[in-house]
């Protein structure tokens with residue numbers, strides 16, 4: 001831990017809040033949401049069930065899930081004004097900036113916008129989860145000069161996302177893989193973007209404002225932006241035979257390899273292990289094995305030489321690419337997954353709030369005499 005005179009650089013190891021959401025065992029490489037191992041959730045649950053679990057504490061019964069699913073479906077459409085706002089953006093606008101704008105605009109339309117009560121926040125968490133998924137797909141279509149695909153009323157969350165992206169009903173195999181990946185991204189304890197959302201909420205600002213901040217934080221390449229960077233790396237490598245030469249050059253240039261390393265997991269990121277299997281299947285199904293093979297070889301070379309572990313963003317890249325998600329939508333898709341966890345943390349923060357206000361270690365000059373402008 002980088003600690004100097006009370007300063008803990010990067011807040012490494014600092015426990016900033018109590019949370020009943022995510023049990024992250026970094027040394028053992030294990031992860032559970034509210035006690036349920038993520039491997040079980042990814043294999044057997046849907047994103048809707050996981051969102052319910054995170055927000056309400058227990059998995060839903062069939063009747064509860066039916067009612068909850070219907071509420072999520074009803075919340076999918078966007079205000080026309082947001083679609084018009086997407087049309088005003090430059091065609092080259094970064095989809096993450098468009099998503100930040102979307103979260104802010106949705107706040108201006110939300111009937112509970114400034115109500116920080118638990119019930120209002122549960123309603124907002126649900127609306128944001130449905131609406132941000134629609135926003136990612138609608139902005140993408142509009143930037144391609146295509147009409148947004150209205151959300152389906154009969155598809156689940158993951159299937160509807162893929163449908164709104166392409167206008168075609170997705171295969172069951174792709175839906176299952178995508179749903180599992182959204183589950184694996186849904187929550188991850190006190191990562192940088194979740195912490196950001198909690199800091200914002202701790203001032204008693206509102207949920208939409210906190211989410212706008214979270215989107216800004218997750219966008220960076222050291223956080224959610226790493227997935228997109230992984231795919232760009234694989235494309236730069238181009239073919240399996242080039243991996244060795246690429247890695248040698250990268251090491252010589254002391255290049256940071258995206259999708260490797262983690263602040264908390266030292267032995268391995270359990271999400272990566274599950275995503276590896278999903279990526280292998282998806283790449284094979286779509287006839288794009290080369291991305292998976294390249295990723296595995298890259299992992300083996302880097303791990304052998306430096307001991308670096310692949311993190312969640314490493315195998316999600318070939319997985320999403322092979323099911324047809326555009327590379328610059330990888331981070332927005334991560335937001336579409338993480339929104340359930342952010343909002344669950346916000347529910348916790350508002351229920352037991354204390355302003356988050358750390359200190360800085362002053363390193364500037366000592367006290368000195370002010371010199372008037374004309375004497376400087």
Ligand SMILES: CC(C)(COP(=O)(O)OP(=O)(O)OC[C@H]1O[C@@H](n2cnc3c(N)ncnc32)[C@H](O)[C@@H]1OP(=O)(O)O)[C@@H](O)C(=O)NCCC(=O)NCCS
Pocket residue numbers: 010221222223224226255256257258259260261262263264308311312313
């Ligand atoms: C995630 C990450 C920021 C966590 O790092 P951290 O706990 O702050 O650790 P540091 O950045 O201090 O790195 C510690 C050491 O490991 C090395 N390292 C860590 N991740 C590395 C990577 N991806 N590529 C190359 N070297 C890496 C650093 O160079 C450093 O080496 P040094 O001590 O010889 O200087 C870091 O691993 C990283 O930048 N990964 C790539 C981005 C990424 O995939 N992010 C998604 C995370 S889910």
